[in-house]
Amino acid sequence: xxxxxxxxxxxxxxxxxxxxxxxxxxxxxxxxxxxxxxxxxxxxxxxxxxxxxxxxxxxxxxxxxxxxxxxxxxxxxxxxxxxxxxxxxxxxxxxxxxxxxxxxxxxxxxxxxxxxxxxxxxxxxxxxxxxxxxxxxxxxxxxxxxxxxxxxxxxxxxxxxxxxxxxxxxxxxxxxxxxxxxxxxxxxxxxxxxxxxxxxxxxxxxxxxxxxxxxxxxxxxxxxxxxxxxxxxxxxxxxx
Amino acid sequence: xxxxxxxxxxxxxxxxxxxxxxxxxxxxxxxxxxxxxxxxxxxxxxxxxxxxxxxxxxxxxxxxxxxxxxxxxxxxxxxxxxxxxxxxxxxxxxxxxxxxxxxxxxxxxxxxxxxxxxxxxxxxxxxxxxxxxx
Numbered sequence: 011x012x013x014x015x016x017x018x019x020x021x022x023x024x025x026x027x028x029x030x031x032x033x034x035x036x037x038x039x040x041x042x043x044x045x046x047x048x049x050x051x052x053x054x055x056x057x058x059x060x061x062x063x064x065x066x067x068x069x070x071x072x073x074x075x076x077x078x079x080x081x082x083x084x085x086x087x088x089x090x091x092x093x094x095x096x097x098x099x100x101x102x103x104x105x106x107x108x109x110x111x112x113x114x115x116x117x118x119x120x121x122x123x124x125x126x127x128x129x130x131x132x133x134x135x136x137x138x139x140x141x142x143x144x145x146x147x148x149x150x151x152x153x154x155x156x157x158x159x160x161x162x163x164x165x166x167x168x169x170x171x172x173x174x175x176x177x178x179x180x181x182x183x184x185x186x187x188x189x190x191x192x193x194x195x196x197x198x199x200x201x202x203x204x205x206x207x208x209x210x211x212x213x214x215x216x217x218x219x220x221x222x223x224x225x226x227x228x229x230x231x232x233x234x235x236x237x238x239x240x241x242x243x244x245x246x247x248x249x250x
Numbered sequence: 251x252x253x254x255x256x257x258x259x260x261x262x263x264x265x266x267x268x269x270x271x272x273x274x275x276x277x278x279x280x281x282x283x284x285x286x287x288x289x290x291x292x293x294x295x296x297x298x299x300x301x302x303x304x305x306x307x308x309x310x311x312x313x314x315x316x317x318x319x320x321x322x323x324x325x326x327x328x329x330x331x332x333x334x335x336x337x338x339x340x341x342x343x344x345x346x347x348x349x350x351x352x353x354x355x356x357x358x359x360x361x362x363x364x365x366x367x368x369x370x371x372x373x374x375x376x377x378x379x380x381x382x383x384x
Contacts, residue, residue, distance in 0.1 A: 041322075085327060089262045089282070091323055101310075112367035123360075127348075132341075137344050175345075176349050188361065195364075195368070
């Protein structure tokens, strides 16, 4: 690298501006690709933005901390976006109230299934206890899941990764799975997506149908609450 | 637009403050969601009694922008995968299998229970809600 270019890189690599811009640009590219494929499940914009950015960090030898100094401005908006889920909830409140009982039952059963099945499969495949703790809360939104893991003495950074991988998996699987089952009830489809795959499932649900997105948002919020209660109990019971 | 942004941030702030002060096992933004819901109810109740609808549709418009780009907001946390490549190299396959099995299982159980109970208890008077070809 010639000197002026190197000097420019030294400057850019120190400001949050560079990785904030790159994050937005790469996401726009991934989202454009997703739109161009007619929102094909495999063209999930989170999946493709994440691996491209991880590759760019590896190529430029940039650490995650430096990256996050810029990307934190995007990350911060997760909180306000969660609050904003009240808006579709309010607009569709009549539809929501009518299915309060199915929602409560689906939440309890779905949430327990998500926790127990992940622990069981991973345990059978030889994953050690320390990693199992980080795995248990993987179906809820990142901030809450990391808090749960931390309170149990696990690795919150690993939880964040597993949470995002779960969300991407759910975002890819939900549409083909529900279509194969012939389920045309957007409320049920969205609610399941929110329980199994938190905000990424919710984002996917909003891409497919506004009612699905609304119910996914409710499920994500309620599951965050329930999982925060269930995971410590399950861990104490199964992995003392 | 700015008052709407301030209202949304205020809801989150209030949620975080209450959760921390009371030690609740609940994310602050989720409580903030409940608070914003109540504010929207209050706004339209006031408007129904003849007052001007505060802020018009400003909160809806800001919320729509945020929710339309919800996927983007998960990208920074997702890139955190670079920090744990060692764990993934060691337990990657078992973890991926566990994630896929558990995600599919949770989807199936949740949608199954929801449909079963919705058909039994909630849908006798609303035939428009279903749409499935079963």
